[in-house]
Amino acid sequence: MKSFYGDLRVGILGGGQLGRMLIQEAISYNTNIRVLDPDPDAPSKNLCDKFVAGSLTDFDTVYNFGKQTDLLTIEIEKVNVDALQQLEDEGVLVYPQPRIIRLIQDKGLQKEFFKQNDIPTSPFQLIASKEALKSAAIPFPFIQKLRKDGYDGRGVYKVKSKADLETAFDAPSIVEEWVDFEKEIAVIVARNEKGDIKTFPCVEMEFNAEANLVEFLISPSTLPVEVLKQADQLAIQIAEALKIIGVLAVEMFLTKDGHLLVNELAPRPHNSGHHSIEGNLTSQFEQHLRAIFNLPLGDTTAIGHAVMINLLGEKGYEGLAEYEGIEELLKQPRTYVHLYGKKFTKPFRKMGHVTIVDDNREEAIAKARWAQKTIRVKV
Amino acid sequence: MKSFYGDLRVGILGGGQLGRMLIQEAISYNTNIRVLDPDPDAPSKNLCDKFVAGSLTDFDTVYNFGKQTDLLTIEIEKVNVDALQQLEDEGVLVYPQPRIIRLIQDKGLQKEFFKQNDIPTSPFQLIASKEALKSAAIPFPFIQKLRKDGYDGRGVYKVKSKADLETAFDAPSIVEEWVDFEKEIAVIVARNEKGDIKTFPCVEMEFNAEANLVEFLISPSTLPVEVLKQADQLAIQIAEALKIIGVLAVEMFLTKDGHLLVNELAPRPHNSGHHSIEGNLTSQFEQHLRAIFNLPLGDTTAIGHAVMINLLGEKGYEGLAEYEGIEELLKQPRTYVHLYGKKFTKPFRKMGHVTIVDDNREEAIAKARWAQKTIRVKV
Missing domain, CATH: 3.30.1490.20 (ATP-grasp fold, A domain)
Incomplete structure (x- = not known):
């Protein structure tokens, strides 16, 4: 690789906000990136060396796109795995590996995998x-x-x-x-080809019940240390059992009687890791790049207490997006706004996120609640 | 502006590393960016909505490019100011303002400006x-x-x-x-249209004598507080006198007898501010965007001691760039590598930079010296 990662043709399946933020980090690595996404106006469209509009689930489209790359990764699981398998067989590096995407695409297989590997799950x-x-x-x-x-x-x-x-x-x-849980938590873990493994500090999530989307994410979790240790070990155990290359988000429930149950996996950068851009020494996006490039994994130490809120399209509004309250937010120190470059809003569409970092956890939460009331995506 | 900055057509004159890092930040602001650069393979080429290959000093090229934008900014001073003046007269926002670029293009006029405004200079x-x-x-x-x-x-x-x-x-x-100076220091200051002004903590620079380029930058400076205060005040005084919109780098000499002399100005993001990406709460690139968009300016507090080294093309090597030692660097915590997407290296060409952050100043400097020995751009 003559010019670090400049000569490697990297493909991303999916050009939404996750692909966009991955590209934002990849700029520092000289990475040559091409993107496949069905939306001709996908958020990553104008930020890559080549953009292809096409189906992520059609064998030929994915195969032909992949043949033009040396390394393929994903920002969404719903992709044609048969094509990925074929590409891997023909020598394209596909990270995460197709067999893992196939497993995770099917919640039934995921559950069987947990059972076979003694991973606690409901x-x-x-x-x-x-x-x-x-x-x-x-x-x-x-x-x-x-x-x-x-x-x-x-x-x-x-x-x-x-x-x-x-x-x-x-x-x-x-x-x-029906698990009567106390908290939903997540650990993002990364593994490279050498087998190095590193986890991010565990985070706590609060959901918007109506949209069933993460509304509020707090990093790092302040649950009892034995719970955090177990969560960390579970994430490592799963990454090792899968031998995944890339980052993996492991979502877990903490039950009211203090047990951890693994709920779901996502083999890619994940909504529960967005706070890491400003809240940790290395972001999940950079960590994913380091993992798939087989580079040393970065230090994931939390910089402070970070709270991330998703910026969702306001209920009752559909059309050209307009953002209210951003200037108010930008007056606050350590308040970081990320917009995803989506022209149109609709109820609960993920339009961006905001991360607030503070040395004090309660302050960070209070500021995030204020931010959530202040910022609105309307039309 | 319906979709925050998405509807504003922003143009950058110059698509080198400064434009590239500006775009990297602008992604979070939904900014629609077009770039003009004479190099058809400029580092920003594939990261913008529209790239135009053309001369920055030709009136018609700059004028025609600018007519397609609502707001124009620069990453280099050597641009056709007559075209910018014409564009400004016709209602395009040009930040920094053409009259400031004209002043700064001519070191003689700069010196006269210092004299007229009682700014100490040699x-x-x-x-x-x-x-x-x-x-x-x-x-x-x-x-x-x-x-x-x-x-x-x-x-x-x-x-x-x-x-x-x-x-x-x-x-x-x-x-x-010939000023027998003790140290070369710099303060980056930002001003928006509302007249808000914010400075970054003063930094110290060490030069590569042979290339006359910044080789080593230490943030924040630990010079006596009265020196730092004066440097900060000089930067503010200059920004106010110019009524500049955008960021302005103010380079100063500290003489052996303890006086500050302003050396040179750069009305744009500057090499002496690269450390701010990881070393300050807001980076110079985000600050420039906030300033030209007339948004509240960000908090510039230093996160720790940051040392930035320029990654220059090794003497005696010219051709397709190859990077040695990056993996060694990436093993170190809080060590951030930025490559500029340049295919070809030549002696002293700026190929990238590395920032090291540490809670201890001496540690940060020692790590940077080690990094400087470890990383090499060859062919």
Whole structure:
């Protein structure tokens, strides 16, 4: 590689905000990047060496795009894995590896993987159809999740009573006990080809119940040290079992009786790591690049208490996005606004995020609550 | 502005590393950016909405480019100011303002400006030609600087004896007393249209004598507080006198007898501010964007002791760049490598920079010295 990463043709499947922030970091590495995304106006479109508008799920499109690259990575799991497998067989580096993307695309396989590897997870059953769900006679309430294509809160259904069964998904799904959890937490872990592994400090998440999206993220978690240690070890255990190359977000529940249950994996930079851009010595995006380039992994130490809020499209507004309150935010020190370059807003669309860093946790949270009230995406 | 800065067509004159790092920050502001640069492979080429290859000094090229923008800024002073003046007259926002670029392009006018505004600067004479220089009979040693087009150490000549007069510049120049200085320091100051002003903490610079380029930059300076206060006040005084919009780098000498002399101005992000990306709460690039967008200026507090080293093309090597030692550097915590996306190296070409942050100043300096020995740009 003559000019560090300049001669390596790197492809990203997906050119949304994650691809965009990955590119923002990749600029410092001289990386030659091309992007495939179905949206001809994708946020990464004008920030790469080559942009291809095309389907991420079509074999030929992904294969032909991948053939023009030396190293392929993803910012979304919903991609054609058969094409990735073929590319890997033909010598293209595909990180995370296709077998891992295939596993994670299917929540049923994910659950089986947890079981086989003694990773604590909430009890589950695999269900083939609505008919099968009805005859399984599972005690209410429970959660039905589509095995495939659930994303950003879609594909999850809470079944509270027999009546809800009628509108349940009629597709392969998993059914989980309703976990009465105390907190949802996440650990981002990175692994390179040499096998070096590094975790980010555990974070706590608060959800917008209506949109089922992370609304509020606090880093680092101040849960008891034994919980944090276990969360960290679980993330490492999973990364090692998968032998993943790249970053992996491990979402976990802390139950009211103090147990950790692994909920879901995302084999890529993740919403629960956005605070790391200003809140940690190395960001998740730079860490992903270091991991896929087989470079030494960066120090993930938290710089301070960081709170990240997602900037979601306001309910009731759809159209050309207008941002209210950003100037107010920019008056505050250590308040970092990231917009994702999306022209159109719609309810709950992720339009950007804001990270607040403070030496005091309560201050950081108070400022984030104020920021959340102050900033609005309307039309 | 419907989508924050997304609807504003921002143009940058120059697409080198400064433009590139400005774009890297502008991504978070949804800014629509177009770049003009004579090099069809300029570092910013593939990171903007539109790239135009063309001369920065040709009236028509700059004018036509500028007519497609709402706001124009620069990353280099050597641009066609008449075109910028015309654009400003026709309603394009040009920041920094053309009259300031015109002043700063000419070191003679800069010196006159310092004199008129009681800004301390080393004594000087304006010289029209080599003949005039010879007849001026100035005591040796002295420094001759071309009034125009000096850049990165070019256009500066030390006249030590009568013999040196023969090879002196035969062009309008300024002649300065040889200042026996203790240290070279710089303050970056930003001002927006509202008139808000903010300075960055003063930095100390060490030069590569051979290349006359900054080799080593230490932030913040630990000079006596009264010196730092005066340096800060001088930067503010100059920004106010100019009524500049954007960032301005103010380079100063501290003489051996403890006086500050302003040496030179640069009305744009500057090499002496690169450390601010990781070393301060707001970077000079974000600050420049905030200033030209008339947004609240960011907090410039230093995060720790930061040392920046320029990554210069190794002497004796010219061709496709190859980087040695980067992996060694990336093993160190708080060591940040920035490459500028330049394919070809030549002796002393600025290929990138490295910033090291540490809580301890001596540690930061020691690590930077080690980094400087470890990293090499060859072919």
